Amino acid sequence: MDTTTHNDGLDGHLTALRTAMDEVDAPRCVEKELMAAFARQHTRRRWYQRIPRAAWAGAGSLAALAVVAVLALGLSAPQSGGPQLxxxxxxxxxxxxxxxxxxxxxxxxxxxxxxxxxxxxxxxxxxxxxxxxxxxxxxxxxxxxxxxxxxxxxxxxx
Structure with missing residues (x-):
């Protein structure tokens, strides 16, 4: 089989396809509108906005529990190291x-x-x-x- 004749026929078809694609052009504003739509759907968030709300709730609960524990231990401990008054x-x-x-x-x-x-x-x-x-x-x-x-x-x- 002769590959050179086969490639010549394919080259003609590829050239025709390139020419047809050059004529197809999207309107000027399409890229701008696509980028704006993408930005609306996927807004940039700061680092603390990327953390799920459940994680913030858990951290807040742990902090509140730590404060209560510190207060409870501080109130129940005697004020001095010596005997109680x-x-x-x-x-x-x-x-x-x-x-x-x-x-x-x-x-x-x-x-x-x-x-x-x-x-x-x-x-x-x-x-x-x-x-x-x-x-x-x-x-x-x-x-x-x-x-x-x-x-x-x-x-x-x-």
């Missing part, structure tokens, strides 16, 4: 009004019986119910030799 034993609540070192180092403390309003106890860290807030409680107060209160023991609390 409010303790409960079989005789009632003991509230240190001054440092424990000062209380132990006081040479001549005295005990005085008194009544303390329950509203004042709430500011010292003792749980007080709203129903009993207006009542008073019997207490023993440890007082230094110069009359400064050092500690308070509540004897009649629920």
């Amino acid at each position: 409010v303790q409960r034993d079989e005789r009632g609540y003991f509230i240190a009004l001054d440092s424990l070192e000062r209380i132990e180092g006081e040479p001549n403390p005295r005990m005085i019986e008194t009544e303390v309003p329950r509203m004042e106890l709430a500011s010292l860290g003792v749980p007080v119910s709203p129903e009993d807030a207006g009542e008073s409680v019997l207490a023993e107060m440890l007082v230094s030799a110069d009359g400064e209160p050092l500690a308070l023991r509540l004897t009649a609390t629920h």
